[in-house]
Every structure is written in structure tokens, then in C-alpha cells.
Amino acid sequence: MRELSIDGRRIADDADVYVIAEIGHNHQGSVEKAKELVRAAHDCGVDAVKLQKRDNRSLFTRDLFDQPYDHENSFGATYGEHREALELGHDAYVELQGYARSLGLGFFATAFDEPSADFLADLDVPAFKIASGDLTNVPLLRHVAAFGKPLIVSTGGATIEDVDRAVDAVRPLNDQVCLLQCTAAYPAAVEDLNLQAIATLRDRYPDLVVGLSDHQDGIAMSLVAYMLGARVIEKHFTLSHTWKGTDHAFSLMPEGMRKLVRDLRRVPDALGDGVKRPLDIEAKPLEKMGKKLVAARALGAGHVLGPGDLAARSPAGGGLPPYALDGLLGRRLVRPLEVDEAIHPTDVEPVAEPAVQATREGA
Template identity: 60%
Template sequence: MRSLKLNGTIVNDENEAYVIAEIGNNHQGDVEICKQMFDAAKECGANAVKLQKRDNRSMFTKAAFNQVYNSENAFGRTYGEHREFLEFGEREYAVLKEYASEIGIDFFATAFDLNSADFLASFDMPFYKIASGDLTNTPLLKHVAKIGKPVILSTGGGTMADVRRAYEAIMPINDQLAILQCTAAYPCQPEDMNLRVIETYMREFPDVVIGLSDHQNGIAMAMVAYTMGARIFEKHFTLDRTWKGTDHAFSLTSKGLSNLVRDLHRARTSLGNGVKQPLDLEVSPIKKMGKKIVAARDLPAGTVLTFEDLAFKCPADGMPPYELDNVLGKTLTAELPEDGDLSFDILK
């Protein structure tokens, strides 16, 4: 059975969904705001909070780092300055790791490059995320796999060959892997989510947990994904959709995240055991709404029953209507008043 242990929580096909509040850089570069987001995610019932870690100067070309960034969401004059403003370092990660432990929520991050992977390893992160952009970055995949902690891999923008290559790069080193269906669009429209890929992944990778990195502006599609087998869900999270930044507009606020967690828990229990049988709680309403066979009028003994002699009325506390063909043409051995219950005891 596919199973993955995430900091003590067992994630498998039978258990509840594991929900990740993707904070990313929505903290505005402020560690106190980030702690508030940890609090809110915990209160909403999320299992984990996630940041993004980049070593910007080694990750971007000089041209990309120094490119003028005129966006209304910019926190600096150049793209590099913008990214550096939002980047947390050793002090912030130390504070946040301790705080997450205090409030009881899992804390981890996406490693966007080799240096960042090593940085996160120095904080003994319980597991690691690989972003869709690094699905084909085999050196990074193998480097993170060697750390020896679970790896959660997003697959946006990839082909099945890309996903298979990544799987084959990681698994011989570290079989603690989860693969997330993802569409690399921000936000993503429901018609672009291709959730049937989850079923494909379930067939193609029977030994790893499957999930959904969900950039859709809502929670309904996550319920569909759960019924298909997804058990890890990552949703972007913010405290205020009006804050400066590209991710806030499609991120869930606390109300949305709470509803997501609630509905995913309901999704698990609503699936049941697959055995069609009446429940105790159905007995009373079915008796009230269902029908039984009764006399349509006063019928004397010796009546040979026809369809016109009978009626189907509530409550369903007598002979069920499916017995009709077994009583037509039979003879009453006793009189039956209007609305009287028909039974095989008075038929021959």
C-alpha cells in the first residue's frame, strides 16, 4: 500500500488528506506577519505551512537578477532586489522553526536550488518540496533525495516522460516520494486542471502517494481530486488578498482554508465502505416516504385481485410494491377494508 510519513503523520489512501498552507512569499518579507500566518493556518486545521527558499544570486543569471522590475508588486527596483527583500535567512528560519514547533504545525520549504537545499538541510527540515519548474532539474532532484527526508514533487508544465524521469531519479536514492498533479498557471482555471492525471499517476506510480498542488481560485476541485485518490493538497494562503504581491489574489484566506480542511475531512467519511445497504438513520424516513400495497376500496372475501383493487400508500410498514406481480390474480380468503394492509396470509 502506498504510504508516506510526514513528520509523524501517515498519509495513505485510507487516511484523511494532508493539507499544506503554501505561504510562499505572501509574508511580505516580515517574520511577524509570517508567524501570524502560521497561527491562522494552524487554527484553520492545516497540517503544514510552507515557505520558498532561493539563493537568488546563484539561481538567477546576472541579467535576470539586475533586470529592472517595474511591476506594481515590486519590493525593489530590480527583480533581484525584489526577491532579496522577500527572502528569509538564517535568523528568520530559526525563529519560524521554533515557532512552528511551539504551536504544533509542520514547517518546511521548497528548495529552488542546490544552495537552498543545503540551507534547509541545516535546519533539519522534516521534508522538502520541489517546484514544478525543477521537475526536469535532475541534479537538484538527486541532491534533495540524498538528504534522506520525504520529497514532495510538483509536476506542472511537464510531460509524462518528465515525471517518469524524475521518479526514476529520486526513487533509487530515496523512496519517500509524493507526486502532485499541478497546472503551472497562477491562477488556474478549472478547465485547465486536468484532474484525470491523478488517476493516471495512481496507476503509473502505485508505490507513491499522489496529491494536488492547486492554484485554482476555490476549493471545490480539491474534493474531486480527493475522490480520485489525491491525499496531499497544497493551496496558496494569505491573510489579505489585497496585499502587494502576485500570489495573494488567488490565495485562500482563513475562511477558505478552514472550509477546505473541513470539506476534505467530510470527503473521506462520505466515501463510506462501498457496500450498498440501508443505514439505521434511513429507516424512519424511508418508512415515512415509502409505499405499501393496500386495498383501494372495501374488498369482500373471495375477490380475485386486479390492479384496480389495489393502491400504493404511505407509510411503508406493509407489503412492498415490488410484490405486485405475486398477488395479482390471487383470491382473498378474508374481507379487506379500504386502506387495509395486504398480506400473503389472506391470499390463496
């Protein structure tokens, strides 16, 4: 059975979807903004918040670290300065972790390198996220898997062989793995989401939880993902699309996240049990909209019913349904009917066939 537990929260096909608000670096390097995002995410009803952790000096080549990075979304003159300005340190993480826990939220981060993974392990985070870019980074996968905590692994830009390699690297050390279908584009167009890959991953790994890292800028595709079997949904989260930074434009704001969580929680109830049956709440509307058979005109006793004598008119109830019409035609009324008066089974009798009548008279 595919099942995962994060901070005591069970994630499985028969459990509620696990929703992660990806804060990433949308906090802009500010602890206070990060706390605002955590609080807003909690108010939206998510299960967890997630940051991104990088050890920038060891992660990037010197050329990339020193590369000029001067544009409207830059927080530094070079790419390294930009990344350092967005990075939160130990004390900030401790403060945010405590704040999230006080709200009952899961709190963890993407580890982009081994020092960052060690940093998060020292904080005793309940899970680790692996970004799509590290799906082929087997050394990092093994390093993180060895901590024995659940791994949520994005699969953007991957072949199925890449996914197999990652799973094979992790499983001997740790079987608590969740695979996220992902399109590594920011934002991702609807036509590039390839949500059917969720079913592919579920079929290929029948004992692993599968989810979606959704970079599309709406909420509907996550609901489709749920219907395909995704039980973890990760969405980027911000408080303003106008804030400085590249991720804000496609991140959900609180109203969007609230609606997403609401709708995801509604899906199991909406699916029901599959038994087709009338519901009590349908009775009154269907009585008004439905129809019964009534006399289309005044009909006398002894009249043999023919086409046009009866009509299907609203409201339903207190008479025979329209599907009974064929069984009434050719029968004789035993009492008169006024126009629009409902007809009942006791209002008609069979008409004796002439041959049968002649036989009786001869006898």
C-alpha cells in the first residue's frame, strides 16, 4: 500500500491530500515577511510550508557566483550576492520552525546541496524536498536518504530512466519516498503539464505516493491531478504578485491558495460512493421540475384512451410518471377526468377483445 507519514500526518490514497505552500525565497530574505507568509499559508488551510536552502559558496561555480546579475529582480550586483541576500541563516530557520509548529504546520525545505541537507537535518525537519535539478544527483539523494526522513522528489525534465535511477539509489536506504510530477518551467503552460504522467508514475511505483509540483498559475490543474491520483500538491505562495522576485508572478496569493485547499478537501466528498440513487435533497426540486400524466382535456367515463388524451405536465407527484403512458393507451376510463387531473392505475380497466366477448356471448 502506498503510504507516507510526515509529522504524524498520514498521506495515502484514502487520506486527505497533503498541500504544501512553497514559500521558497518569496520572503525576500526577511524573517518577518517569511512569518507573514507562514501565517497566511496556515490561514489558507495548507498542511506544510516549505523554504529553499542553499550553501551558495559551495553550490555554484566561481564563474556563476561572480556573474553580473543586474536587473529588476536582482537583490545583488552578482548572482552570488543575489542568492546570499535571499538566504536565511540558522537563527531565522529556528524562529520560523518554531512559529510554524505553533500553528500546527509542517516546516521543511528543499536541500540543494549536502551542507544544506546537514543544516536541515540538525534542525530535525520532518521531511526533505529534492528539486528537479537534483533528480540525477545520486550522491545528494543518498546523502539525504540516509537521514531516514521522508523524501519528496520532483521529477521535472526527467525521463522515466532518470526516475528509476533516483528511486533505485534511495530505496535501499529509505523507502519513505514521494514522487512529484513536475514541469520545470516557471510558470508552466497548461499544455506542458503532462498530468497523465501521474498515472504513469503510480503504475510504475505501486507502493510510492505520487503528487504534483504545480508551477501553473491557476488552481484547476491541481484538482485534475488529484483525480489522477496525486496526494501531495505543492504550489508556490506569495502575498503579492507585485513583489520583487521571479517567482511571485506565478505564485498563488492567499485567496487562490484558500480556494485551492477548499476545493481539494471537497473532492473526496464530491466523488461519493459511486452508487446511483436519488437523494433526499433532490426530492423537492425534482417534484417541481418533474412531470406526471394528466388528462389533456376533459374525458368521460368509458372513454378508451388514445394518443393525445394524456399529457406530461409539472409538478410531479400524485400521479403516474410519463413512462407509464404506453401501458395506459387502449385502456378504458372507469371514471371521468377533468383537464389536468392526474390519472392513477385504478382509473382504467382493460377493454375486452371482440373475439373474447363473442365467445362469452355464445356460451
